Amino acid sequence: MIYLDNSSTTHFKPLCVKWACLQGLGKYSVNPHRSGNNIVTKAEEKVYECRELLAEYVGTTPDNVILTSGCTMSINIALNGTIKKDGHIITTVFEHNSVLRTLEHLHSTHNITYTTLEPNKNGQISTKDIINAIKPNTYMVIINHVSNVTGDTQNIDAIGKICKKNKLIFLVDGAQSIGHENIDMQKMNINMLTMSGHKGIFAPQGIGALLLNDVKVTPLIYGGTGTYSDKIKQPTDIPDGIESGTPNIVGILGMLAGLKYTIKKQKYINEKIKQLTAYTRDQLNNIKNLNLYSPINNAGIISFTIKGIDSSEVSNILDEKYHIATRSGLQCAPLIHKYLGTTKNGLTRVSLNQKNSKQQIDKLIYAIKEIIQDINKR
Amino acid sequence: MIYLDNSSTTHFKPLCVKWACLQGLGKYSVNPHRSGNNIVTKAEEKVYECRELLAEYVGTTPDNVILTSGCTMSINIALNGTIKKDGHIITTVFEHNSVLRTLEHLHSTHNITYTTLEPNKNGQISTKDIINAIKPNTYMVIINHVSNVTGDTQNIDAIGKICKKNKLIFLVDGAQSIGHENIDMQKMNINMLTMSGHKGIFAPQGIGALLLNDVKVTPLIYGGTGTYSDKIKQPTDIPDGIESGTPNIVGILGMLAGLKYTIKKQKYINEKIKQLTAYTRDQLNNIKNLNLYSPINNAGIISFTIKGIDSSEVSNILDEKYHIATRSGLQCAPLIHKYLGTTKNGLTRVSLNQKNSKQQIDKLIYAIKEIIQDINKR
Numbered sequence: 089m090i091y092l093d094n095s096s097t098t099h100f101k102p103l104c105v106k107w108a109c110l111q112g113l114g115k116y117s118v119n120p121h122r123s124g125n126n127i128v129t130k131a132e133e134k135v136y137e138c139r140e141l142l143a144e145y146v147g148t149t150p151d152n153v154i155l156t157s158g159c160t161m162s163i164n165i166a167l168n169g170t171i172k173k174d175g176h177i178i179t180t181v182f183e184h185n186s187v188l189r190t191l192e193h194l195h196s197t198h199n200i201t202y203t204t205l206e207p208n209k210n211g212q213i214s215t216k217d218i219i220n221a222i223k224p225n226t227y228m229v230i231i232n233h234v235s236n237v238t239g240d241t242q243n244i245d246a247i248g249k250i251c252k253k254n255k256l257i258f259l260v261d262g263a264q265s266i267g268h269e270n271i272d273m274q275k276m277n278i279n280m281l282t283m284s285g286h287k288g289i290f291a292p293q294g295i296g297a298l299l300l301n302d303v304k305v306t307p308l309i310y311g312g313t314g315t316y317s318d319k320i321k322q323p324t325d326i327p328d329g330i331e332s333g334t335p336n337i338v339g340i341l342g343m344l345a346g347l348k349y350t351i352k353k354q355k356y357i358n359e360k361i362k363q364l365t366a367y368t369r370d371q372l373n374n375i376k377n378l379n380l381y382s383p384i385n386n387a388g389i390i391s392f393t394i395k396g397i398d399s400s401e402v403s404n405i406l407d408e409k410y411h412i413a414t415r416s417g418l419q420c421a422p423l424i425h426k427y428l429g430t431t432k433n434g435l436t437r438v439s440l441n442q443k444n445s446k447q448q449i450d451k452l453i454y455a456i457k458e459i460i461q462d463i464n465k466r
Numbered sequence: 467m468i469y470l471d472n473s474s475t476t477h478f479k480p481l482c483v484k485w486a487c488l489q490g491l492g493k494y495s496v497n498p499h500r501s502g503n504n505i506v507t508k509a510e511e512k513v514y515e516c517r518e519l520l521a522e523y524v525g526t527t528p529d530n531v532i533l534t535s536g537c538t539m540s541i542n543i544a545l546n547g548t549i550k551k552d553g554h555i556i557t558t559v560f561e562h563n564s565v566l567r568t569l570e571h572l573h574s575t576h577n578i579t580y581t582t583l584e585p586n587k588n589g590q591i592s593t594k595d596i597i598n599a600i601k602p603n604t605y606m607v608i609i610n611h612v613s614n615v616t617g618d619t620q621n622i623d624a625i626g627k628i629c630k631k632n633k634l635i636f637l638v639d640g641a642q643s644i645g646h647e648n649i650d651m652q653k654m655n656i657n658m659l660t661m662s663g664h665k666g667i668f669a670p671q672g673i674g675a676l677l678l679n680d681v682k683v684t685p686l687i688y689g690g691t692g693t694y695s696d697k698i699k700q701p702t703d704i705p706d707g708i709e710s711g712t713p714n715i716v717g718i719l720g721m722l723a724g725l726k727y728t729i730k731k732q733k734y735i736n737e738k739i740k741q742l743t744a745y746t747r748d749q750l751n752n753i754k755n756l757n758l759y760s761p762i763n764n765a766g767i768i769s770f771t772i773k774g775i776d777s778s779e780v781s782n783i784l785d786e787k788y789h790i791a792t793r794s795g796l797q798c799a800p801l802i803h804k805y806l807g808t809t810k811n812g813l814t815r816v817s818l819n820q821k822n823s824k825q826q827i828d829k830l831i832y833a834i835k836e837i838i839q840d841i842n843k844r
Contacts, residue, residue, distance in 0.1 A: 100495075114484075118477060125781070126791075158712055164688060189688040189698055284712065293717075294535065309538060312562060332564065334664060407502070
């Protein structure tokens with residue numbers, strides 16, 4: 089199996105991640121922040137180490153790291169936890185359903201309205217459009233850093249400046265950018281950054297984070313925090329009050345190990361994906377009846393359509409006949425497909441990581457060429 | 467280290483659980499319900515197998531199994547997802563803060579009121595008290611099946627009958643009962659059962675379930691479901707619409723393996739914990755200046771106080787001097803401590819599993835006797 093669906097989940101997990109997860113099922117299989125014994129203290133140190141490294145990686149402080157079950161949960165906490173009734177949010181057509189469906193829900197419960205900006209012909213959300221969309225009740229800007237559909241990458245730095253100037257909360261959905269793009273929340277004026285562990289930093293599923301900078305959130309999930317246990321009012325301290333329930337020690341250890349691995353290999357990973365993405369794009373560009381929808385990007389995302397065939401059929405043939413795993417359809421981001429005119433047939437998405445090879449891409453290209461030949465014979 | 471904190475997290479994880487989690491980081495490290503390739507299909511079969519086995523284990527159907535990040539999340543979904551504005555809920559002083567703090571929150575947002583019933587002298591919530599507490603706007607009864615503080619176990623069958631007769635939604639918090647008590651949701655008229663994987667069924671942290679029977683819930687978390695991806699309105703299908711975000715395949719595989727292990731060893735586990743609990747209670751009962759707060763129970767929970775010393779000091783000495791891990795304080799359940807009069811000093815809780823031994827208990831008893839001797843010398 090040639091696995092080219094890394095922006096869903098990186099199939100490859102480093103040995104250090106596997107080992108860390110096993111320790112979470114062994115040595116560290118306890119409840120941090122609940123009991124007070126020797127192994128719990130050691131587990132707590134590991135949890136704190138994870139907060140520290142994540143914070144350092146994205147330019148915030150450990151006490152601003154809220155550990156969650158993944159990016160979707162992070163987004164739900166971020167949007168609910170800063171809500172302003174009757175307020176307005178500026179966002180983009182690139183957003184994932186984790187943003188759009190939450191906004192739709194908050195529209196019905198809190199009369200939140202939102203504007204979805206379209207990109208210019210270079211796939212960029214223009215800062216001018218953002219400024220023009222600001223209303224008196226606008227309080228937040230939400231930007232998909234790297235599109236999970238096209239790989240289009242936004243200029244977070246420029247948008248952050250506008251948000252700061254206009255006192256808007258700036259939320260960056262980093263689902264596809266973590267591990268691939270340099271992020272400095274303080275320098276870039278990012279107030280909230282959402283991420284999963286299982287994509288760019290090779291952690292297991294079920295773990296992620298909401299990272300804060302100069303903003304507070306209120307709890308979304310209520311329960312035991314290991315603090316103020318005599319009180320039936322939820323504590324609102326950050327991060328404790330936002331992380332109710334037993335910490336996912338297996339996931340936290342896995343994410344810590346995955347992030348260490350990523351940082352150690354960062355240069356190699358970035359370079360390899362960059363080269364392989366360029367190579368894949370070049371090869372696909374030379375194929376007649378194939379439309380490419382992805383610019384050069386650091387996340388290794390390359391989406392395309394083939395004339396006369398549905399994206400899911402392409403993915404199915406690639407899987408069944410050539411044992412190549414890709415992802416088809418709408419990738420949970422309907423508005424960008426509406427914008428691109430690809431709602432009906434979807435896009436076939438190839439997403440790379442550093443473990444993929446030129447040889448694998450050659451096999452993909454060969455397969456696609458055969459698929460197109462077969463269509464022409466129909 | 468003698469680990470006696472199994473009702474926080476079972477420290478012991480069977481080899482089959484470790485192996486299953488490794489497969490979630492290897493062979494099955496993909497996104498079920500998102501892409502459509504060969505390995506994804508195999509992962510989806512495993513996810514379905516987990517739903518099937520869980521459903522069978524507690525007497526419901528696979529489509530009524532909502533996979534969550536743990537019992538706290540399950541409770542939050544259950545309470546938010548069935549809410550009736552201005553409604554009234556009957557619950558007990560045994561409840562965990564995951565119930566109490568959520569109810570307090572829903573009181574402030576939806577004017578939910580609730581009655582917390584106290585047990586009789588046998589630790590039982592009387593069905594008469596429940597019937598007497600029913601108001602015209604009562605719509606739900608929430609019962610902690612097995613108290614995480616005392617091990618008191620409620621008569622779910624009898625309470626279920628009352629709920630059915632009075633058309634009240636019956637929610638059972640199974641955090642401490644799963645793996646220890648027989649549960650048949652249909653026979654017992656349980657509408658919602660909440661559980662974690664990491665306690666009685668030896669799964670990793672970060673996975674759990676909300677099990678439904680003859681009731682629907684609305685979503686709490688919004689996002690990608692892999693279904694109706696062209697729609698920015700959240701689908702409300704169960705379970706898909708309630709499980710937004712990438713499934714935690716490591717946790718799901720771990721829970722499936724842990725449940726298989728539990729079922730296979732059920733008789734042995736129950737018998738061993740029963741014997742060891744009885745032995746521990748008997749030994750503790752013979753100690754002067756020690757007050758026992760736990761009845762005989764199948765979950766292996768035994769809590770006590772020692773005259774003249776705070777519970778956290780007892781746990782600290784047990785840890786530091788004797789390398790015995792217990793849990794002290796309020797165990798995230800403040801109202802039962804208020805009822806017992808143990809809020810100030812808390813309880814020291816010992817919680818067993820089948821891997822503990824009589825020899826370990828003898829060491830505990832020896833340690834406790836020494837601690838009491840030392841206090842008397844002060």
